[in-house]
Amino acid sequence: MSFLKISDPASTRRMFMGRSGLVLSGAAVALLAGKDALATKSGGSTAGDVQILNTAIGAELEAIAAYQLGAESGLLTKPVLDLAVTFQGHHKEHVALLSSTVEKLGCKAVLAKAKYNFPVEQLKSQLDVLKFAAQLEQGAVSAYLGAVPLFANRDLAKAAASILGDEAMHWAVLRQAIGEAPVPSAFMA
Amino acid sequence: MKPAHPTLRSAAMAYVLCTVGLLAQAAPDATRGEQVYVRCLACHALTTDRVGPRHCGVVGRRAGAVAGFDYSPAMKKSGLVWDEKTLDRFLKKPLALVPGSSMTYDGVPDAGERSDLVAYLKKTNTDVACRTK
Numbered sequence: 001m002s003f004l005k006i007s008d009p010a011s012t013r014r015m016f017m018g019r020s021g022l023v024l025s026g027a028a029v030a031l032l033a034g035k036d037a038l039a040t041k042s043g044g045s046t047a048g049d050v051q052i053l054n055t056a057i058g059a060e061l062e063a064i065a066a067y068q069l070g071a072e073s074g075l076l077t078k079p080v081l082d083l084a085v086t087f088q089g090h091h092k093e094h095v096a097l098l099s100s101t102v103e104k105l106g107c108k109a110v111l112a113k114a115k116y117n118f119p120v121e122q123l124k125s126q127l128d129v130l131k132f133a134a135q136l137e138q139g140a141v142s143a144y145l146g147a148v149p150l151f152a153n154r155d156l157a158k159a160a161a162s163i164l165g166d167e168a169m170h171w172a173v174l175r176q177a178i179g180e181a182p183v184p185s186a187f188m189a
Numbered sequence: 190m191k192p193a194h195p196t197l198r199s200a201a202m203a204y205v206l207c208t209v210g211l212l213a214q215a216a217p218d219a220t221r222g223e224q225v226y227v228r229c230l231a232c233h234a235l236t237t238d239r240v241g242p243r244h245c246g247v248v249g250r251r252a253g254a255v256a257g258f259d260y261s262p263a264m265k266k267s268g269l270v271w272d273e274k275t276l277d278r279f280l281k282k283p284l285a286l287v288p289g290s291s292m293t294y295d296g297v298p299d300a301g302e303r304s305d306l307v308a309y310l311k312k313t314n315t316d317v318a319c320r321t322k
Contacts, residue, residue, distance in 0.1 A: 048284075050262075052293040058240040059231045067219065083251030117237035146228075146294035189228060189302075 023167045037141050049106045056160070057098045060110040062138055063091045069118055070129040080126060080177065084133070094163050101156070113125060127178060134174035140167040140189055222309025224265065232292075235313055239294065245319035247271050248311045250280045252287075263289030294303045 040181040067088035071081060099109035125127050144164035151157035168188065224289040232240035242255040253268035267287050279286045280303045282296040297303045302318050313319050 007273070048293075051289070051291060055232070055240060055291055055293045062239060063231075112290075117234075119237075130260035135227065135230050138227055139229065141229035143294065146296070149295045150293055189226075 002038065005030055030142045034070065043061050047107075048150070049152050049156055052150055052160075053102050053105075053156070054107075054110045056144070056147060056163075057062070057095055057102070057110050058116055059140060060091050060095045060098065061110070061114055063097065063140065064088055065116045066118060066133065067091065068100060069116075069120070070123075070133060073123060073129060075126050075129055077126060078095050080130070083173070083177070084129075086156055087133075087137075090166055090170070097163075101159075130174055134171060137167055137171035137174055141171055146186055151170070199281065208320050215304075217308035219303040219308040219312040222305035222307070222312075225306040226299065228297070233310055235316075236318055242287075244310055244313065245316075246314055248273075248276070248307075261287075261289055261291045263287050273304075273307050273311075275316070277303050280306060287311070 003057050013082070044169070050091060070076060070084050076084060102109040123132060144160055144167060148157045148160050148164065151160065172182040175184070229241075229244075233242070233244055235244050237243055238255060238258045242258040242260070248271055250271050252267045252271060252275075253265035264287055267290075269279070269287070271279075275286075277300075280297045281300075283290055283294055285293040285296075298308065
């Protein structure tokens with residue numbers, strides 16, 4: 001099955017968890033499977049790549065904490081809560097992938113902070129929570145967009161671009177939920 | 190005196206309009222900069238440290254100087270002081286100016302967007318939210 005032929009997000013997640021090899025490119029999969037030599041041959045991961053991955057993990061961990069804050073706020077209706085938990089699950093999957101990749105590269109993945117500083121005093125309604133989440137997701141799209149060109153290993157860049165697509169979908173859905181045009185422009189920056 | 194040929198008049202008018210347009214575009218605009226700043230929001234906030242350090246007070250601050258923030262050794266050793274010029278250079282290509290920085294972001298390639306962003310960061314320095322941090 002081709003990476004480009006996956007049409008249903010739920011089945012994509014199932015496939016991702018069960019058969020990552022079908023979703024990610026050869027070298028990224030090799031890293032995840034522990035075949036470091038193969039991965040090194042196909043692109044050459046560097047300390048720079050690990051730094052990029054760890055910065056991404058840090059942001060993903062914060063996103064997980066932010067969704068947890070939203071989920072526990074008592075401000076979300078059931079459908080929105082379900083959505084938040086689903087998106088949080090995606091971020092957890094991102095962290096699992098990125099962290100295992102860092103470890104396969106022989107380095108330590110960053111861990112979650114003991115405490116995150118969120119603007120709790122500004123979150124007084126479901127709309128506030130959704131806007132806050134949308135802002136984080138938009139930032140995540142930009143962050144991955146800014147990280148993809150920096151990878152020495154192009155297969156890792158491809159894996160990061162795959163995550164970028166997921167973040168962009170989150171952002172679009174959240175924009176729709178807050179009553180804004182889900183896709184405001186043809187390009188992202 | 191013979192009036193200018195219509196084509197010449199049109200060309201002159203177009204030149205004036207384009208020049209005025211370029212000048213207007215060149216002026217740094219903090220409001221536009223705030224729109225550019227949304228790209229930073231995965232990692233940064235004005236008043237709190239996140240994956241990246243807080244931005245309140247960044248203009249005029251020594252790089253790597255927010256107390257308690259875990260900077261990369263490269264940033265701590267950079268010797269930079271953030272002003273319009275250094276921020277512009279850093280935002281253009283962060284890892285070119287500070288190799289080894291944790292800011293693994295390719296940069297803001299558009300000079301106008303960078304100057305707008307710096308204008309926004311300068312403006313926030315004097316905002317109430319920042320003055321109390």
